[in-house]
Amino acid sequence: MFSSGLSLRQNIKATDDDLYNYKISNDGRVDVLETFKAGLEGTGEGSISDFQQKHEQQATLITTLETNAGALQTRIDTFNAALEDGADGTISTIEQIQLNTSGLAQEIVDRGTEITRMDGLVSTEVSDRTAADTALGGRIDQEISNRQTAITTEAQARVDGDTAEAEARTNAIVNEVVNRNSAIAVETANRQTAITAEATARTTAISKVGFTTVGEAEGILTPGSFPFSFGMGHQSDTDYGLFIPFNYTLLQVSFLCKSLDSAPFVNLKITHYPFDQSTPIELLSDRVPQRYLATINKMVSKPGCLVAEVVSVEALTDDNAKFRLMFFYASNDPLTAPFS
Numbered sequence: 001m002f003s004s005g006l007s008l009r010q011n012i013k014a015t016d017d018d019l020y021n022y023k024i025s026n027d028g029r030v031d032v033l034e035t036f037k038a039g040l041e042g043t044g045e046g047s048i049s050d051f052q053q054k055h056e057q058q059a060t061l062i063t064t065l066e067t068n069a070g071a072l073q074t075r076i077d078t079f080n081a082a083l084e085d086g087a088d089g090t091i092s093t094i095e096q097i098q099l100n101t102s103g104l105a106q107e108i109v110d111r112g113t114e115i116t117r118m119d120g121l122v123s124t125e126v127s128d129r130t131a132a133d134t135a136l137g138g139r140i141d142q143e144i145s146n147r148q149t150a151i152t153t154e155a156q157a158r159v160d161g162d163t164a165e166a167e168a169r170t171n172a173i174v175n176e177v178v179n180r181n182s183a184i185a186v187e188t189a190n191r192q193t194a195i196t197a198e199a200t201a202r203t204t205a206i207s208k209v210g211f212t213t214v215g216e217a218e219g220i221l222t223p224g225s226f227p228f229s230f231g232m233g234h235q236s237d238t239d240y241g242l243f244i245p246f247n248y249t250l251l252q253v254s255f256l257c258k259s260l261d262s263a264p265f266v267n268l269k270i271t272h273y274p275f276d277q278s279t280p281i282e283l284l285s286d287r288v289p290q291r292y293l294a295t296i297n298k299m300v301s302k303p304g305c306l307v308a309e310v311v312s313v314e315a316l317t318d319d320n321a322k323f324r325l326m327f328f329y330a331s332n333d334p335l336t337a338p339f340s
Helices: 008-041 048-082 088-207
Strands: 210-218 242-244 248-258 265-274 281-288 291-300 304-314 322-331
Touching (some): 008 088, 048 088, 248 265, 281 291, 304 322
Antiparallel strands (some): 210 322, 248 322, 265 281, 265 304
16 A cells, blocks of 8 residues: 555555565465366366266166166066966965055155155256356456456556656656756866966966065265165165066165164165166155164066165264165066066
C-alpha cells in the first residue's frame, strides 16, 4: 500500500513484495483446487471414474442376478412339472419350495429396487460431480485469467513507472549538470576576474615603489648656494641634483640641523628641473627650523633633477654645523618602463 513516508522506489518495492506474497498464497489455493480437480478426473477412490466403475460393477451384478433368477425360475417350473403327480409329502416340500421361491423373488425385487436406487444416486453423484468439476474448471480458468490480467496490468504499470522515473531522473541530472556547469562557469569567471584584478593590483603596487634619498651638507650655509651633496659627495647646482628618471610624487621633505647655534633658520627652496630642459617646477619654498618635516604630495610628470637651494639663513654662525635633507617620493610609473 502506498505510503507518503516512503520514496517512490520504496513504495514500488513494498507493492512488489505484497504482490509476490499474494501470488504465493493464491498459487497454493490453485494447487489445492487443481489437486482436487485431478482427483476427480483421476482413477482413485472417490473419483468420477471410480463411481462410474462401481456403477458398471453394480449393473453387471444386477445382470448376473437377473440371469440367475431366470435360471432358478426355470428350475422351479421344471420341478413343478415333475411333481404334478407326486405324493403329499412331496407336495409339502413343494409348498416349502414355493414359499422359498416367493421369498427369493421378493428379495430379487428388493435388490432390484435397491440397485435402481443406487444407480440413481450414482447417476446423481456423477452429474453433481461433473457439474461441480465444470464449475470449478470455469472458476480456475477465470482465476487464471484474472491473475494473468492483474500481472500484465502490474507489469505494465511498473514499466510505465520505471520509464517515468528514469525520464524524471534523466531530466533532473541534465538540469543539475546545466546548473552546475553554469555555476562553475560563473565561479570560474569570478575567480579569474578576481585573480586578474589581484595580479594587476599587485603588479601595479610592486612596480610603484617608494624611495628615500638623503642629501647632506656641512659648515655655514651661504645664501644662493646648492650645498647638499648626493652620490659621491658632489654639491648640487642649478639643474644638477638628485636625478630621478621616472615620473614621481614628492610625498615628504624632512630637514635636520646639528649646530651650536640656538635657533638657526634656513629659507629653503626645492625645485624640479625636467630632463628635457622645459620650465622648472617649484615644489617647496619655506622657512625651515632645525627640525622640520613637511608633507608635500606634489606630482611631477617628467623625469629630471631634484635640487635644494639655500635662499637665505638666519642665526647661523657655527662653522661645524651639519645638515641632513631627506626626500621621500614614490614612482608614478612601473619601474619596468624604459627611461624617457
